[in-house]
Amino acid sequence: MAKKSTKCKLHLLGLDKSNQGITLAELLTGTIISSVIINLGFMGFSLCRQMYLQDQQTNDVNQTLRSVFEIVGADIRQAGEGFAEDPNFPSIIVSENEGNSEIRVRRSLLTGSLPVCRQVVSGTSEEVVVVDETGSVAGCDVIDDDNNGWPDNLDTWRDYRVSNGTIIRAFIYDGIGNGEFFDYRGEETFATDGSTVTPSSDVVASASITMGNHSWKNTYEANGSSRIYLIEERHYRLRNNNLELIIDGNETQTSRIVGNLESFQIITHIQQDLSINSSQRYTCSVIPPQDSSDCNVTLPNAYVWSQIRFMEIKPKVLISNPSFSSVQTEQSETVFPRNILNY
Numbered sequence: 001m002a003k004k005s006t007k008c009k010l011h012l013l014g015l016d017k018s019n020q021g022i023t024l025a026e027l028l029t030g031t032i033i034s035s036v037i038i039n040l041g042f043m044g045f046s047l048c049r050q051m052y053l054q055d056q057q058t059n060d061v062n063q064t065l066r067s068v069f070e071i072v073g074a075d076i077r078q079a080g081e082g083f084a085e086d087p088n089f090p091s092i093i094v095s096e097n098e099g100n101s102e103i104r105v106r107r108s109l110l111t112g113s114l115p116v117c118r119q120v121v122s123g124t125s126e127e128v129v130v131v132d133e134t135g136s137v138a139g140c141d142v143i144d145d146d147n148n149g150w151p152d153n154l155d156t157w158r159d160y161r162v163s164n165g166t167i168i169r170a171f172i173y174d175g176i177g178n179g180e181f182f183d184y185r186g187e188e189t190f191a192t193d194g195s196t197v198t199p200s201s202d203v204v205a206s207a208s209i210t211m212g213n214h215s216w217k218n219t220y221e222a223n224g225s226s227r228i229y230l231i232e233e234r235h236y237r238l239r240n241n242n243l244e245l246i247i248d249g250n251e252t253q254t255s256r257i258v259g260n261l262e263s264f265q266i267i268t269h270i271q272q273d274l275s276i277n278s279s280q281r282y283t284c285s286v287i288p289p290q291d292s293s294d295c296n297v298t299l300p301n302a303y304v305w306s307q308i309r310f311m312e313i314k315p316k317v318l319i320s321n322p323s324f325s326s327v328q329t330e331q332s333e334t335v336f337p338r339n340i341l342n343y
Contacts, residue, residue: 058328061317065331067258068243068315073335075105075234076311080339082108086227087306087343090177094266094287101266101285102237106171107339109230110160114153114209115139116172116226122219128172128228130154131207133192137222142205149199150189154207158187160230168230169248170209174218175225177288181233181249182214238264241318262318262329269309272301281309306343310334 022030080091083106093104117132117140131151132140143152150158161168161184173179189205191197197205209228220226235246236257243258270282286294288303316330 061329064317069333076335077338078107079105079337082111088304091305100238100264103266104233104235106231106233113227113229116220116222118222120216120220122216125215127208127210129208133206138224147201171229171231174220178218180217182211185212186210260318263316265314267312270307271309272307306340310336
C-alpha cells in the first residue's frame with residue numbers, strides 16, 4: 001500500500017513540473033519577436049500614409065495649377081474681342097508688383113466705340129461730347145438713319161445702358177496708352193448754342209454722355225484717337241498667396257480665385273518682324289514695355305499688342321510642409337490671344 005502511495009506522489013510531482021510556465025529566455029525571445037513584428041507593421045503603415053499624403057499633395061498642387069491655367073488662360077484667349085477697329089488698344093496689360101505679375105485683360109462688350117468730339121481736360125468733371133453737329137472732328141457727324149432723333153451710334157449705347165441697369169462702366173482711352181473707367185449714367189442732346197433739345201426726327205443735335213461727379217485723370221484730345229468703349233477688364237493679381245480677380249477696376253468686389261500660390265508670373269513673347277525669314281522674338285515681363293529692363297532686349301520698333309506671339313503663364317504653388325519638397329510645384333502653359341488674328 002505504501003508503494004502505491006509513493007508512485008502517486010511522484011506522478012503528481014511530474015504533473016506540477018510541466019505547469020511551472022515559460023522560462024525567462026523564452027519570454028525575452030517572444031518579446032523581441034513581437035517588437036520586430038509591431039515595428040515592421042508601424043513602418044509599413046507610416047510609409048503608406050506618407051505615400052498617400054504625398055499623392056494627395058501632388059493632386060492638390062496639380063489642381064491649383066490647372067485652375068490658374070484654365071481661368072487666366074481662357075481670358076487671355078478672349079483678349080481684344082471687339083477691338084478690330086483699333087489694333088493699338090491695350091487689350092492686354094502686364095505689370096510687376098513685388099516680384100509677381102499683374103495682368104489686365106480687356107474685351108469689348110459692345111461692338112464699336114464713341115469718339116471724343118471735344119477736348120476733355122484733366123482735373124475737370126465735364127461731360128464728354130460724342131456727337132458734334134458742327135462736323136469739326138472726323139467721325140463726330142450726326143447720323144440718324146432711323147429718324148428717331150437719336151444719333152445711331154449713341155442710340156445703340158443708350159439701349160445697352162438701359163437694358164443693363166441704367167448705370168454701367170465705360171472706359172475712355174486717349175489712343176497713346178492712357179485711359180480710365182467711369183460711370184456712364186445717361187445722355188444729353190443739345191443745340192449749337194448749348195441749350196438742351198429734345199431728340200426728334202426734325203432736330204439735328206449734338207450729344208454728350210453724362211458721368212456724375214467723375215474727375216478726369218487725363219486729358220483726352222478731340223483728334224480722332226481718343227475714344228470711349230464699353231469693355232470688361234479682368235485684373236488678376238497675387239495678394240497674400242491668393243490669386244485675386246478685380247473686374248472693371250472695382251476694388252470693393254475683389255474675388256479670391258485660387259489660393260496657396262507662392263508666385264505668379266506672366267511672360268510675353270513678342271515678334272515684331274513678321275517676314276517669312278525672321279524668327280527673332282523678344283520676351284517681356286511688362287507690356288506695354290515702359291523701359292529697357294521690361295524686355296530681354298530693347299525692342300527695335302514701337303510695341304502694339306498684335307505683335308504678341310504667345311503668353312506664358314507660370315504659377316508656383318506654396319508648399320508649407322518640407323517633407324513634400326519632391327513635389328513639382330511650378331509649371332507653365334503657353335496661351336495665344338486668338339483675336340490677334342483679326343489684325
